[in-house]
Amino acid sequence: MAQLTTDDLIEIRRHLHEHPELAMHEVTTHQYLLTIIQKFKQDYLEIRELPDLPTALMVSVRGSQPKRTIGYRTDIDALPVTEETGLPFASQNPGVMHACGHDIHMTVALGVLNWFSEHQPEDNLVFFFQPAEESENGGKVAYEQGVFEGKWRPDEFYGLHDNPNLPAGAIGCRMGTLFAGTTEVNVDLIGKSGHAAYPQDANDMVVAAAEFIGQVQTIVSRSVNPIEGGVITFGKLDAGTIRNVIAGKARIEGTIRGLTQKMIEHIVDRLKQVANGVATSYDAKVDIEFNQGGYLPVENNDELTKRFIDFAKQDPQTQFVETQPAMTGEDFGYLLSKIPGTMFWLGVDSSSPLHSATLNPKESAIGKGVNSIVRFLRFRQGESIS
Structure with missing residues (x-):
């Protein structure tokens, strides 16, 4: 598989949206993600499955001259919500829906991973496709199982959450706490x-x-x-x-x-x-x-977040919005309490809020999100981004 096009990404997102699964039961989702990733160029990739957390998936991208390991996390579970969007690709699993937009999260992560499978990074990258964000503390479970050890431990960690109140494709972030x-x-x-x-x-x-x-x-x-x-x-x-x-x-x-x-x-x-x-x-x-489990406040690392925001503000291809903290929870907070990093928003411009039966993110956010994240990760590794 060559580099994914925007149409490819939208097709992937719609498939994921049609087949949502609840926390720790993301069996079909796991297999679909694995099938897609196995089609990528494998020269720099190593795929790791976790027997003790079987719906999770990790992928490393070997850097050419690594100075650090950069982690990127996406969540893969859905919510017990009956979809009411009327979309032709609406959920086929009764009473289950990607009402928090994790189908968008996964698709963007696949797009970023695909780009670096075709363009070897300088630093090592680790992608974590995490189950059970909505419940059961998937991030905490993974950490306590020791999955982030040795070459699989990031020096810094990044992740996004979609935001229906921001323009499609915009990047939102702030210093300090993003989620309660x-x-x-x-x-x-x-x-x-x-x-x-x-x-x-x-x-x-x-x-x-x-x-x-x-x-x-x-x-x-x-x-x-x-x-x-x-x-x-x-x-x-x-x-x-x-x-x-x-x-x-x-x-x-x-x-x-x-x-x-x-x-x-x-x-x-x-x-x-x-x-x-x-x-x-x-x-x-x-x-x-x-x-409390793993739902600690998402407290962004000062140094890494300042660098991320400075990049987003100056990048001509990124629309940046400085956001306020939200009282919603996110278990990425547990991982950020152990590994320094930054969580940020990706705007999806929906008239319905997160966790609602009518959430309908704009798919134009996907390609823009992939582009901004790829450009940031290249910038983080010292590349000149014009």
Whole structure:
């Protein structure tokens, strides 16, 4: 296979879009990616499959005079969303859709890899096609399995996320945090059920849960620096069985978002304090559980990100937009906590938001994204880009 054309890339993207798969089940996706990559010129490539993470795929590109190893990561999983775009290449897997645009991510990565398979880079490159970004912490799992060791460990790591609010093909980035870190919160309140007519003989966990939720609202408003920001959202509350029985148990489920790990840890500490206070006040047992997994804040490395932004601003073929941090989560944050790097946006100009059933990225973003990333990686290796 020679260098992929724009039409080739669009065909690949549409195939991927038609066949989405959920986290850790990306079997068909893995095989399709492998088949495409095996058609590339193999002179400089080494393909690596991971028996302990079977839907993942790694590819190294041997540099001619390597001074460093540059990593590039793309995520490959989809979401449990029923597609409503009406596209002729809509998802063929009921209830599953690339509603976060990972089909675009993969296609751009293939385009970049294909270019360097035809034009040997000076530095070594490592491409990581990562499963399970949307759930199950694929990046963290891979790192803990030791896949980034020896020649497979990047000295610096890059990755993108599509952005429906930016012009198609534009590159967006910022110094500092790009994505918030996220932590799941589960709260179980245990009291004593009883007859609605005899509240003195029961311990009502509906009231205790209401008090807990009410007090938590003051954490962000009164315990968090408003310049730094944070989010606590409770999206689910279960309690009781029938109207005339006092609920002896309640469960609250929610999420924390913070732009730094320090902020997330601060909010966690305050939630624990509120839980202890409600337990004492209501003579109840309050169990609170936190699960962050690999969803740390995506904190871009200062030196590498400044270089990336400086390039994007001066490159005549790249449209650059400086963006604000987002409170959405991304597990690339875990990898950036271990390996310095930069995450950036690729504009796809869609009227629908990420994770929606009608997300429809503009395919013109694909070729532009490939071109900008290839040019940056060439620039990073000391080539003169005109």
